[in-house]
Amino acid sequence: MSSRNGPAPAERRDKDTAGARAPEGGARPPAKAARSQPSASRRQGPIVPASSVSGSTLVIVIAIMTYLAALTVGAVDLVRTAANDWSQDVVRETTIQIRPAEGRDLDAAAARASELARAAAGVAEVRTYSRQETARLLEPWLGSGLSFDDLPIPRLVVLRLSPDARFDAVGLKAALDREVPGASLDDHRRFLDRLVSMAHTIVWLGVGVLVLMLTATVLSVVFATRGAMAGNRDIVQVLHFVGARDGYIAGQFQRRFLRLGLKGGVAGGLAATATFLIAELMVEQGVGSATVDQMDALFGRFQVGASAYAGVAAIVLLIAALTAITSRATVYRTLRAMR
Template sequence: MSANAAAAPEPKGRPAPKTGSKPKPKTSGAPRARRQGPIVPASSVSGHTLVMVIAIMTYLAALTAGGVDLVRATAAGWERDIVRETTVQIRPADGRDMNAAVARVAEIARAAPGVVEVRPYSEAETARLLEPWLGAGLSFSDLPIPRLVVLRLSDDGRFDPAALKAALEREAPGASLDDHRRFLDRLVAMARTLVALGLGVLALVLAATVLSVVFATRGAMAGNRDIVQVLHFVGAKDGYIAGQFQRRFLRLGLKGGLAGGLAAIATFLLAELTAEQGVGSAAVDQMDALFGRFQVGPTAYAGVVAIVVLISVLTAVTSRVTVFRTLRALD
């Protein structure tokens, strides 16, 4: 027997570890979960464009809502003034002392039932009212300008315009009572028409926002069509895919809506500040006399908040409906 054959074979086993080597850490058999990215990109050109479009639409809708609220409040004030205020006009004539005639009319009006306040307009106040049309430095001796006496009425309905007209005809020639009813009725009708037109414009702005979201959603789906098709054909539920788009477009709607709403509120505040700084000028005083003080009420600001929420919800719901319709076309 040879020496090689006589040599016993070495037992099989693990090789001896090398000096200085570190043992490998044990790993579990389950693979490490990878973080999934969003189906819809977090930022894209179409997303930024949609935010700008939503901001502009929200701004226009908020301005429309503020204008509608302002006109509505003004019309309500006009309707209240129909029953709370009236005016006596005294026409000038040869040999007539206008100051004495104004004093006599004021005395007759104070004695009438239902009249709580009598305010005769002086020559300076009358000239200031006519300044926007006839200019400053108006002379009453050159033009036959009538004088006004404003009567504030009570709310109990005791005022009798027919009796006051008869008293003025007997004791104050040249004085006539004008309750502004015909003029104010026309203004109220015009204001209601403007409110209806404003609501129509608001509806059109919301419709344009919905159409913009539809096109943006289809563009986003076209850019991610391969991913959507793969998820659809491997069995992903339509609700899951639509939910991804809905959350993304809800964030876009909120971002654009907040930007447009804040811009509208800033515009309201700037307009109020400008109107307050112009108090005392003839034009602003005349506008205040006709339309009341320019002031955006709390209902307008609440309307801006409601529009921001509504446009955000419309953006999310519209994207979801668009995704569902597109997925049904793949079946």
């Protein structure tokens, strides 16, 4: 029953409740659906930021180290190839030198030495240099236009050795001592030994430079990993609190730094490859110049072989692997220190 003063108290409570359930502007979505909205739009981000100043700096450092290491590999391969070519040329050739002396007929002595050389076993070709040809061999050091009449220039007989027969150096040397006074047989063994020693020294120096560069790369990765862990210390602690294992955290850092190592390594390797190709192109365009001729005389044809390019690819993969392994080991060591 209602009165003139308004509805009964029970009726007012029903209206108030209905008003709370249906506010102005339409019906309100269920509370359960409203709570599920934020969780559906939440995205799980990586532990290590995808881009940071330290990450970009590490990529640049790795690229520079890879570039220098690849250049070292190319230089070592060039010297090794040149040394092999030198040694093969030296092994295939030997020289008879006839020193001038008072009363000695160099032309007759050279002719007799040539006859003995042709009769020796293992000799494929014999060439006797005239006085003028011998003098031209000295022009790169003494210059042209000089008179060599008063100089004691020896006479040379060059022997080209056969690859199919063994050269009898002992027998030929004994025959020269008997029949051609002042003649000596030079098999270039001393020069070859020095050449091999120099090549080995350069190779070991290159290996030492590579070790230093890889060490510097490892140290850079260690500092970058520690900086990344210090910047994400709160996240790492929360993960530990919720039960994440060290292997999971280390794997997150390892994947991140592996990508950084590959990015920097590929950039440095491509830069080194471009440098090799540009250098070969410049040498080909400068053929005939004095500088290129001297380089050809020293190293042969300037060409980086396939082994050098394979070495560059190996350096890129090695640096990427070292980056990943170093970061993982650093994370484990840092996590143990945080406990």
